Amino acid sequence: MTDQPKWGLVIDMDRCNGCTVCITACSMENNVPYVGEDDAGYGRSMQWIRVERYWEGEYPNLVVRFMPVMCQQCGVAPCEPVCPVYATLHSEAEQINLQVYNRCVGTRYCGNNCPYVVRQFNWFDYSSDMPEPLNNQFNPDVTVRRRGVMEKCTFCIQRIRRAEETANAEGRELQDGEFEPACAQACPSDAIVFGLLSNPDSQVSHLVRSARSQRLLLEELGTEPRVIYLKSERGLRS
Amino acid sequence: MTANSVPLPQTRAEEDPHQHLLLDPRPREEMNHMVMEAMTATSRPYWVVIGILATLVAVCLFGAWLYMIIKGMGVAGIRRPTYWGMFITNFVFWIGISHSGTFVSAILRVFKAEFRRPITRAAELMTAFGLAAAGLYPLIHLGRVWLAYWIIPYPNQRWLWPNFRSPLTWDMIAITTYLLSSLMYIYLPLIPDLAMARDRSVGWRYKLYRGMALGWRGTEAEWFRLRTAIQIFAFAIIPVMFSVHTIVSWDFAVTKTPGWHSSIFGPFFVVGAIYSGVSAVAMILSLIRGSMLNMKYFIREEHFDALGKLMLVFSFTWTYFYFNEYLLAWYGGDQSDFYVWNALTRGPYMWLWLLMLFLNIAVPWLTLWNKRVRRNPWLLFAIGFMINLGMYIERYLIVPLMITRSRFPFVWDNYSPRIELVMSVGTLSLFLLLYALASRLIPLIPVWEVQEGQLAFRMRRIGKMEVPSVSEIE
Amino acid sequence: MSEGAIHLALFKEIDPAVKAIDTLRGLGIPDQDMSIISGVPYSDRMLGRPMSWTLVPKLAAAGFILGMLIGVVLNLGTPLQYPIHVGGMPLISIPTSLVLTFEFSMLGLLAFTFLGVVWESAFPSFGPKEYHPGISDGQIAVVFTCPPEVHIQVHQSLEALGASWVHRTEAVDI
Numbered sequence: 001m002t003d004q005p006k007w008g009l010v011i012d013m014d015r016c017n018g019c020t021v022c023i024t025a026c027s028m029e030n031n032v033p034y035v036g037e038d039d040a041g042y043g044r045s046m047q048w049i050r051v052e053r054y055w056e057g058e059y060p061n062l063v064v065r066f067m068p069v070m071c072q073q074c075g076v077a078p079c080e081p082v083c084p085v086y087a088t089l090h091s092e093a094e095q096i097n098l099q100v101y102n103r104c105v106g107t108r109y110c111g112n113n114c115p116y117v118v119r120q121f122n123w124f125d126y127s128s129d130m131p132e133p134l135n136n137q138f139n140p141d142v143t144v145r146r147r148g149v150m151e152k153c154t155f156c157i158q159r160i161r162r163a164e165e166t167a168n169a170e171g172r173e174l175q176d177g178e179f180e181p182a183c184a185q186a187c188p189s190d191a192i193v194f195g196l197l198s199n200p201d202s203q204v205s206h207l208v209r210s211a212r213s214q215r216l217l218l219e220e221l222g223t224e225p226r227v228i229y230l231k232s233e234r235g236l237r238s
Numbered sequence: 239m240t241a242n243s244v245p246l247p248q249t250r251a252e253e254d255p256h257q258h259l260l261l262d263p264r265p266r267e268e269m270n271h272m273v274m275e276a277m278t279a280t281s282r283p284y285w286v287v288i289g290i291l292a293t294l295v296a297v298c299l300f301g302a303w304l305y306m307i308i309k310g311m312g313v314a315g316i317r318r319p320t321y322w323g324m325f326i327t328n329f330v331f332w333i334g335i336s337h338s339g340t341f342v343s344a345i346l347r348v349f350k351a352e353f354r355r356p357i358t359r360a361a362e363l364m365t366a367f368g369l370a371a372a373g374l375y376p377l378i379h380l381g382r383v384w385l386a387y388w389i390i391p392y393p394n395q396r397w398l399w400p401n402f403r404s405p406l407t408w409d410m411i412a413i414t415t416y417l418l419s420s421l422m423y424i425y426l427p428l429i430p431d432l433a434m435a436r437d438r439s440v441g442w443r444y445k446l447y448r449g450m451a452l453g454w455r456g457t458e459a460e461w462f463r464l465r466t467a468i469q470i471f472a473f474a475i476i477p478v479m480f481s482v483h484t485i486v487s488w489d490f491a492v493t494k495t496p497g498w499h500s501s502i503f504g505p506f507f508v509v510g511a512i513y514s515g516v517s518a519v520a521m522i523l524s525l526i527r528g529s530m531l532n533m534k535y536f537i538r539e540e541h542f543d544a545l546g547k548l549m550l551v552f553s554f555t556w557t558y559f560y561f562n563e564y565l566l567a568w569y570g571g572d573q574s575d576f577y578v579w580n581a582l583t584r585g586p587y588m589w590l591w592l593l594m595l596f597l598n599i600a601v602p603w604l605t606l607w608n609k610r611v612r613r614n615p616w617l618l619f620a621i622g623f624m625i626n627l628g629m630y631i632e633r634y635l636i637v638p639l640m641i642t643r644s645r646f647p648f649v650w651d652n653y654s655p656r657i658e659l660v661m662s663v664g665t666l667s668l669f670l671l672l673y674a675l676a677s678r679l680i681p682l683i684p685v686w687e688v689q690e691g692q693l694a695f696r697m698r699r700i701g702k703m704e705v706p707s708v709s710e711i712e
Numbered sequence: 713m714s715e716g717a718i719h720l721a722l723f724k725e726i727d728p729a730v731k732a733i734d735t736l737r738g739l740g741i742p743d744q745d746m747s748i749i750s751g752v753p754y755s756d757r758m759l760g761r762p763m764s765w766t767l768v769p770k771l772a773a774a775g776f777i778l779g780m781l782i783g784v785v786l787n788l789g790t791p792l793q794y795p796i797h798v799g800g801m802p803l804i805s806i807p808t809s810l811v812l813t814f815e816f817s818m819l820g821l822l823a824f825t826f827l828g829v830v831w832e833s834a835f836p837s838f839g840p841k842e843y844h845p846g847i848s849d850g851q852i853a854v855v856f857t858c859p860p861e862v863h864i865q866v867h868q869s870l871e872a873l874g875a876s877w878v879h880r881t882e883a884v885d886i
Contacts, residue, residue, distance in 0.1 A: 103398075108379075
């Protein structure tokens with residue numbers, strides 16, 4: 001039933017310092033709308049990555065650890081079979097979970113069934129309410145979503161497609177590290193590494209095989225996520 | 239104490255055979271006249287009520303819905319992680335109400351419980367209108383409702399069919415099946431009563447009933463076909479009824495959400511639906527009896543007595559299922575389950591949880607064992623209302639409040655409804671409006687079934703006691 | 713159908729009506745020239761009449777099969793025609809197919825039952841028919857074709873049994 005993973009993300013929780021530049025870069029790249037102060041306060045911010053903070057110890061020996069969580073692109077994604085209109089599917093070629101904005105009718109069943117709670121919903125027409133000239137910042141490679149549509153991290157599928165098409169046009173194989181999603185590109189401490197898990201020579205594969213202990217989030221649920229977290233040597237309690 | 243100080247059974251009031259509708263026959267013309275009079279009498283208070291309900295429906299339901307379509311789902315109270323809120327709670331609640339009719343008119347018919355005879359149509363109308371109210375909610379809660387037709391399976395040029403593995407598609411087909419079946423099941427036994435109304439009406443009512451009665455006369459062949467069809471419906475609509483609420487429960491049970499992923503949800507929801515449905519039937523019957531002419535002849539204390547017993551039995555069954563859920567979550571130790579139930583039983587929602595337990599368990603268990611309470615229509619109205627409120631809270635605890643405690647405490651959040659409250663009021667008004675209009679358009683009591691029952695009942699003497707005796711004439 | 717005027721006799725109770733049927737049979741009127749119309753259903757055995765038959769159960773079964781076929785085609789046919797992979801599930805998943813196949817089968821069964829009644833009774837039919845409004849008030853009508861030679865005997869014997877109304881009847885619009 002389960003296919004071999006292809007694209008994967010490795011997140012080094014020792015290197016993550018919680019700066020949230022990944023969130024900003026992702027929002028810029030993928031036209032994630034800014035919902036405004038009131039709605040963000042109500043819990044409706046739509047950023048595709050969230051950086052979770054875990055506090056350990058007692059004052060004054062407090063330590064905080066950060067864990068960025070985005071769509072895990074599950075191999076056995078629970079969000080997929082529950083959509084009544086096939087708006088979220090599994091890409092056999094890229095081995096990631098696709099979200100088809102045009103098809104979504106907004107039942108939000110996928111949002112409920114995602115155990116990682118990484119799916120976002122367009123509660124209003126945030127993008128069309130953007131004052132000029134902020135709308136010039138939209139990335140032309142990515143759809144601007146209107147109200148009523150679910151969205152989530154796509155591993156920057158537009159960058160994947162562009163790199164694959166370029167490599168195809170030039171008649172060569174895709175090189176590891178040739179491109180990366182916006183979050184990996186922006187991360188100042190290289191905590192996010194992206195690549196081909198199916199290629200044993202890629203950087204992500206080396207990291208996965210390294211001596212560092214690692215975990216998959218909610219592995220016991222059998223979702224087979226494609227995001228691997230490298231634990232620090234000191235361990236993370238959660 | 240001498241033997242003479244104990245009253246002989248015949249002297250007790252409830253034992254009087256004329257208390258029973260089916261032992262108190264009146265000529266058919268008189269019963270027809272009573273039903274027609276109840277149906278055609280519209281007073282000024284009636285029109286005031288219709289006006290208020292229609293305004294509430296137009297403003298609170300459709301007006302608010304239109305506002306939500308134009309602005310976006312954000313005007314509702316839902317937010318991550320509670321992507322489903324009061325809309326889906328209402329959906330489950332109204333589907334639960336809709337199980338009332340099928341229970342009374344199909345299950346009781348199959349078990350030959352003769353007390354069902356005068357109340358089947360009133361209950362079946364609740365099914366139809368409950369489904370009408372419930373069926374709005376899969377549309378209301380859609381983010382892009384103008385594309386809702388994509389869930390309907392039909393060949394199209396997009397090369398796309400809906401996902402038949404999604405419980406929402408199952409919902410749509412099951413509710414459509416149940417609604418159509420219920421409408422047909424109301425209509426079939428209604429035909430002879432429409433013929434009676436046709437024979438006693440003039441003007442627009444005559445035209446309406448003539449059209450709806452399809453030319454029914456009552457020949458042997460027509461009756462034979464009708465009876466055969468009603469038997470098939472009675473047996474076949476029971477599995478449909480069970481399947482509909484089971485499928486609605488699978489919306490929740492097939493997910494990975496802690497608290498929802500429970501194998502007991504199927505029967506638990508069905509039992510809860512019948513529980514709230516029977517209570518709602520008791521409420522509607524006391525309203526009908528209190529507000530329409532001549533209904534005190536047809537709907538009697540014995541019917542409320544029987545419904546009260548059913549309410550008590552289903553209260554036991556519901557409590558059994560609910561305790562199952564609670565005990566396993568409490569004992570099992572799965573941490574995500576624990577946090578969900580903790581939020582309900584000790585967290586910010588504890589007051590709701592305790593209120594639900596009081597309304598669903600304490601109220602019926604403390605009152606419905608008493609025959610005098612059961613035979614009182616207004617007491618049963620109050621108890622039925624409290625039970626329905628408790629069942630609504632139960633669905634509210636399950637649907638939005640359990641998903642507030644996901645597996646990642648970082649995204650835990652609470653839920654409080656915004657425009658959903660307004661639209662819930664509108665939905666209740668829609669149900670009541672449809673019911674009030676129907677009560678003056680079609681005869682609420684199936685007179686032919688009542689007469690059939692009266693033919694079957696007689697008194698006979700066993701020893702010193704006169705007992706009612708039923709013949710099986712079907 | 714033998715020639716003769718169509719008569720309608722109204723009875724207030726079932727027993728005189730059944731006796732009337734026997735009397736008419738004794739006077740030589742065959743069963744297929746008689747028809748009983750009533751406001752509550754009386755079974756054939758109560759009336760002493762030949763068994764009725766109806767196609768409704770067979771139509772219901774046909775509807776069930778049709779619904780099942782539709783369910784099978786939608787659940788098993790469409791994923792093969794337009795394959796879309798979701799959630800690690802196989803394209804043809806029998807457990808999920810059973811749900812909708814059941815629903816469509818039941819819908820077929822019930823819809824065909826209803827349509828069977830309507831079709832077999834030739835509903836809606838608004839043309840002129842033998843009827844009397846007293847029937848919906850609980851009276852039982854015996855409608856029969858009366859050959860002219862037994863006309864007087866029929867009237868006498870039915871009135872002796874307590875018929876409230878025995879007349880030649882023209883078909884009325886109902």
